[in-house]
Amino acid sequence: MAKMSLEDLRKMKDEKKKILDRREVGENDIVIRIGMATCGIAAGAKKTMEALFDEIEKQGLNETTIKQSGCMGYCDKGEPTVEVKVPGMPDTIYGAVNEDFARRIIKEHCVQRKLVDGGHIFDRPSRDILKE
Amino acid sequence: MKNFILVCAGTACESSKADDIYKNFLAEIEKHGLKDDAQVIKTGCFGFCEKGPIVKILPDEAFYVEVKPSDAKEMVEEHIIKGRFVKRLLYAGDEVGDKENFEASDIQFYKKQYRIALRNCGFIDAENIEEYIARDGYEALAKCIFEMTPDQVIEELKVSGLRGRGGAGFPTWMKWNFAKNAEADQKYILCNADEGDPGAYMDRSILEGDPNSVLEAMAIAGYAVGASKGIIYIRAEYPLAIHRLGIAINQSYERGLIGQNIFGSKFNFDIEVRLGAGAFVCGEETALIKSIEGNRGMPTPKPPFPAIEGLWGKPTIINNVETFANVPAIILKGGKWHTTIGTKGSPGTKVFALTGKINNSGLVEVPMGTTLRDVVFDIGGGIRDNKKFLAVQTGGPSGGVITEKDLDTPIDFDSLVAMGSMMGSGGMIVMNEDDCIIDVAKFYMDFCVEESCGKCSPCRIGTKKLYQYLDKISKGSAVEEDIKKMEDISNAMKLASLCELGKTAANPVLSTLNHFKDEYLKHIVDKKCRSGKCKDLVSFVVNDKCIGCTACKRKCPVDCISGEKKELHVIDQTKCIKCGECVAACKFKAIDKI
Ligand SMILES: Cc1cc2nc3c(=O)[nH]c(=O)nc-3n(C[C@H](O)[C@H](O)[C@H](O)COP(=O)(O)O)c2cc1C
Numbered sequence: 001m002a003k004m005s006l007e008d009l010r011k012m013k014d015e016k017k018k019i020l021d022r023r024e025v026g027e028n029d030i031v032i033r034i035g036m037a038t039c040g041i042a043a044g045a046k047k048t049m050e051a052l053f054d055e056i057e058k059q060g061l062n063e064t065t066i067k068q069s070g071c072m073g074y075c076d077k078g079e080p081t082v083e084v085k086v087p088g089m090p091d092t093i094y095g096a097v098n099e100d101f102a103r104r105i106i107k108e109h110c111v112q113r114k115l116v117d118g119g120h121i122f123d124r125p126s127r128d129i130l131k132e
Numbered sequence: 133m134k135n136f137i138l139v140c141a142g143t144a145c146e147s148s149k150a151d152d153i154y155k156n157f158l159a160e161i162e163k164h165g166l167k168d169d170a171q172v173i174k175t176g177c178f179g180f181c182e183k184g185p186i187v188k189i190l191p192d193e194a195f196y197v198e199v200k201p202s203d204a205k206e207m208v209e210e211h212i213i214k215g216r217f218v219k220r221l222l223y224a225g226d227e228v229g230d231k232e233n234f235e236a237s238d239i240q241f242y243k244k245q246y247r248i249a250l251r252n253c254g255f256i257d258a259e260n261i262e263e264y265i266a267r268d269g270y271e272a273l274a275k276c277i278f279e280m281t282p283d284q285v286i287e288e289l290k291v292s293g294l295r296g297r298g299g300a301g302f303p304t305w306m307k308w309n310f311a312k313n314a315e316a317d318q319k320y321i322l323c324n325a326d327e328g329d330p331g332a333y334m335d336r337s338i339l340e341g342d343p344n345s346v347l348e349a350m351a352i353a354g355y356a357v358g359a360s361k362g363i364i365y366i367r368a369e370y371p372l373a374i375h376r377l378g379i380a381i382n383q384s385y386e387r388g389l390i391g392q393n394i395f396g397s398k399f400n401f402d403i404e405v406r407l408g409a410g411a412f413v414c415g416e417e418t419a420l421i422k423s424i425e426g427n428r429g430m431p432t433p434k435p436p437f438p439a440i441e442g443l444w445g446k447p448t449i450i451n452n453v454e455t456f457a458n459v460p461a462i463i464l465k466g467g468k469w470h471t472t473i474g475t476k477g478s479p480g481t482k483v484f485a486l487t488g489k490i491n492n493s494g495l496v497e498v499p500m501g502t503t504l505r506d507v508v509f510d511i512g513g514g515i516r517d518n519k520k521f522l523a524v525q526t527g528g529p530s531g532g533v534i535t536e537k538d539l540d541t542p543i544d545f546d547s548l549v550a551m552g553s554m555m556g557s558g559g560m561i562v563m564n565e566d567d568c569i570i571d572v573a574k575f576y577m578d579f580c581v582e583e584s585c586g587k588c589s590p591c592r593i594g595t596k597k598l599y600q601y602l603d604k605i606s607k608g609s610a611v612e613e614d615i616k617k618m619e620d621i622s623n624a625m626k627l628a629s630l631c632e633l634g635k636t637a638a639n640p641v642l643s644t645l646n647h648f649k650d651e652y653l654k655h656i657v658d659k660k661c662r663s664g665k666c667k668d669l670v671s672f673v674v675n676d677k678c679i680g681c682t683a684c685k686r687k688c689p690v691d692c693i694s695g696e697k698k699e700l701h702v703i704d705q706t707k708c709i710k711c712g713e714c715v716a717a718c719k720f721k722a723i724d725k726i
Contacts, residue, residue: 003388006274006395009265016266020256035254037340038372039333070341072254073495077176081254090136090190095176114133114171119141121175123188125254126245126497129461130268 025087030064030110034097035081037071043079044098051099052082055106064110073125081122084109093122135170135212137161140186142177142491142513149201150174150185156204157187161212170212177492179244179511183223196221244511246473247497248481249297249457253341258376261383264344270389272460273348276355277397280463282312285356291467293479294459298324298415298452299530299556300632301478301545304459307449310439311357314447319359321350322424322443322450325366325373326408326415329528330579332559334483335453337495339366339373342457343380347390347403349456352463353449354401362403363443365420367410377405412529412583416631417450419585430587431631452557454483474500478544482555488524488562489516501542504534508562519564523647527556529576529583530636532643533569552643554636568665569648570655574602576640584633591634594625598641605652606666608659615645615652664725667710671726674701678722684714 004012018024022031034040034049049066056064072081078095084105085091092115094105101120108116115121139154157172178186183197189211196207199221210216247253256263264270276285289305296302311319323346327335339346350362366374381403384390392400406424413419414429421443423429442448458480462470471479478500484507487493491513498507504524508514515521523533526543532553541547545555563572577599586592601618604610622638629635645652654660661669674684680698692708695701703714703723715723 001386003393004395006278009270009274009389009395012262013265013268013271016262020263020266033255033257036258037337038370039337041372067257068259069256070253070258071337071495073250073337073497074176074492075495076491076493078494083255089133115136115138115173117173119174119176121138121173123175123178124243125179126243126247129246129248129251129465 022085022087026063027087028061028063029087030061031067031085032064032105033067033069033083033085035071035079036068039071039075040079040081043096045080047099048080048082048097048102051102052106055103056110059106059111061106061110072122074122078122086110086113089113089115093124094120095122096120133168133171135192136190137170137172137207137212138175138188138190139172140176140178140184140188141174142179142181142184148185152201153185153187153199153204156201157208160204160208164208164213166208166212170208177513179492179513180223181510181513192217195223197223244498244502244506245496246481246499248461248473249338249345249454249483250341250495250497251461252345253337253495256342258341258343259379261344261380261387261389264342268464269344269460270348270384272463273351273355273389274395275463276352277395277399282356282358285352285463286312288463288467289356289459292462292470293467294455294462294470295478295480295545296452297454297458297482297557299527299554301555304451304455307439307451308353308356310437311359311447311449314440316447318361318444318446319357320443320446320448321353321357321359321362322417322420322438322448323350323362323364323453323456324415324417324420324450325364325370325453326410326412326420327367327370327453327557328410328412328415328583329557329559330576331487331561332485332528332557334485334495334558336370336373338453338457338483339370340376343373343377344384345457345460346377346453347380347384349459350403351390351394351401352459353451353456355399357447357449359447359449360400360402362401363424364403364405365408365414365424366405367414368407369410374405374407381405411585412579413585413631413633416633418631420450421448428585430585431633433630454558475542475544477546482543482558484558484560486512486560486562488560489519489564489566490514490562491516500544503540503542505539507543507560508539512562515562515564519566522563522565522567523569525553525561525563525572525640526559527554527636527639528559529579530554530632530639531556532639533563533572533647535647552639552646554639566663566665568606568661568663569644569651570602570606570661571663571665573640573644574599574606577602577637580633580637584637588628588630588634590625590628591630591637594621594629594634595637597621598638602641605655606661607668608655608666610656612653612656614656619645660726664710664712670710671705672703672708672710672712672714672723673726674703675722675724676700677720678718679720681720683717683719684723687713687717689713 187196418432419429438448580595664670685693692704
């Protein structure tokens with residue numbers, strides 16, 4: 001890979017920011033992030049991820065991307081933590097997502113476009129300092 | 133679906149009628165035939181329990197506080213049907229105030245937390261450097277290289293007031309300045325990721341969630357002091373953090389963000405990872421340096437300080453993971469911005485690992501100056517099972533306890549020391565009435581006995597002696613004069629130990645003695661342990677509520693309960709192991725723990 005100049009860095013930043021901030025997304029462009037830090041994995045995040053993959057395939061949601069992230073801090077009640085970004089829906093953080101709940105997220109949130117009930121929704125822990 | 137009504141079902145809100153609120157919303161939605169327009173759901177804790185119950189309506193981000201079940205009708209009719217905020221219930225924030233003229237743009241994202249070090253944790257792919265770049269990653273390094281002199285970088289840190297997050301709170305700029313001014317052909321930047329405090333995992337989470345922020349900051353430090361080599365010292369017990377660091381280092385090398393001629397400039401900076409075997413003392417900076425050099429991890433006297441004479445005898449900066457994670461944000465947003473957060477003496481934020489008998493344990497980052505009450509009762513959701521708060525331990529084995537009376541003191545480096553504890557690396561263990569303070573002190577002393585490297589006698593012998601006294605107290609064989617002896621030993625350790633491990637190891641004892649003298653005396657004089665944790669001091673006895681059902685007798689693992697059916701049972705105190713199984717088995721409250 002070529003080494004980056006300052007211009008390359010800025011160009012990459014602009015491009016990737018567009019994706020990260022989800023400007024210009026299509027109707028079915030879904031992004032799911034799962035917390036895969038030590039705490040998440042200890043709470044079963046790997047199984048949760050498998051269930052997500054499996055259900056996505058079953059539902060034929062071909063434009064869905066799954067990403068791994070670190071710990072959001074909801075160690076006790078919140079792990080495994082899953083963040084779901086579906087066009088037209090508020091970005092949502094679900095906590096304590098086991099395999100069953102993971103399937104419900106795909107079926108209810110991603111397909112039926114409804115939030116999944118049951119006390120699993122968490123708020124973002126803080127404002128984003130980079131957006132201030 | 134157009135609207136989402138989120139009803140907080142966290143423990144605190146639940147107990148104040150969240151369930152009725154939820155049901156009323158469902159009924160209102162049904163009544164108005166809005167089932168396709170609005171969905172009602174229960175959520176986890178919003179962390180603003182003092183103003184609960186809380187209802188949030190999306191996508192408007194309307195944050196309603198102190199909602200009563202009867203408010204559901206108005207909220208549906210106004211907000212959902214007419215699209216107007218119910219102003220009297222809206223949280224308007226401390227700054228916004230005027231609810232009458234409330235506009236959508238005034239909506240405050242209510243949060244007690246403020247995340248600088250954790251700005252990316254949980255929100256980017258930690259194994260993909262491009263997502264870090266999308267979040268302004270490596271922009272701060274570029275700014276330093278192309279727009280700032282090393283002196284200006286250090287000046288920015290000076291303005292920011294950033295103090296080391298590894299425990300002692302030493303001003304970061306000062307350390308960097310010493311190393312910058314030291315003449316040498318090679319200098320080193322070390323990142324301390326040893327994190328040995330029991331209950332602490334802040335640094336691990338940063339490295340697992342945002343490893344690039346630490347790499348970028350180390351390169352900035354290298355630029356500022358004129359070092360071309362960085363080493364991250366991390367315990368081998370952190371395999372995932374090590375794995376992600378490795379990925380981040382590879383990806384940053386590939387793109388020329390680390391290595392030779394960064395961004396095509398003349399600045400070179402290499403980073404490698406060294407694994408430690410997981411000894412607490414190796415987190416101490418001089419011991420850490422010895423460990424990297426291949427020697428036994430034992431501290432050396434200071435001075436010389438590492439900034440002047442560190443790794444391989446060269447000027448060396450050693451900073452904590454969290455300290456580094458703050459640096460890129462400070463460079464980008466300016467030192468002045470950093471001083472607007474936190475307190476005058478301790479600007480910025482601190483990450484805490486909140487654990488123990490608390491409802492929402494987890495990782496939190498709050499501005500310095502936040503009170504312990506806010507952390508424990510708001511963000512933490514209060515004490516588990518509605519039990520009574522006893523104390524919070526901060527600073528790990530070097531710290532102490534903070535009690536009820538100091539709950540409203542704003543916490544920062546200096547106020548914690550004034551309370552007889554310390555910031556430490558950020559472990560915060562919450563205790564309730566079921567905990568025994570002697571048991572807690574004993575736990576930490578046991579840890580220090582294990583972890584003392586043995587090089588100096590005040591620490592090696594002092595920790596052992598203190599442990600023996602605590603053990604005696606917990607077994608009921610101590611005498612009152614022992615307290616004086618413990619104080620003498622503690623003071624000798626403070627004065628004469630070689631490193632901070634020994635100098636501070638007595639803190640948990642001194643602090644608990646200071647705040648809970650009565651508990652010590654209860655153990656020593658009355659031979660009683662309030663919580664029953666000190667098993668030698670409790671006994672289980674059957675009272676006259678016993679109907680002779682034999683449930684306890686059948687449960688007892690050592691067969692020490694006798695008595696016929698329908699007759700009063702008796703526990704043989706000489707055989708009882710105090711496991712408490714009988715209390716759990718008894719349906720008639722007929723067994724007292726005394
Ligand atoms: C026994 C002992 C253990 C320590 N463990 C750590 C540790 O795990 N991580 C850390 O950053 N600092 C630890 N320190 C503090 C370091 O000696 C040093 O002050 C710190 O790494 C400096 O970084 P900072 O200025 O960024 O806080 C420890 C100190 C002592 C005495």
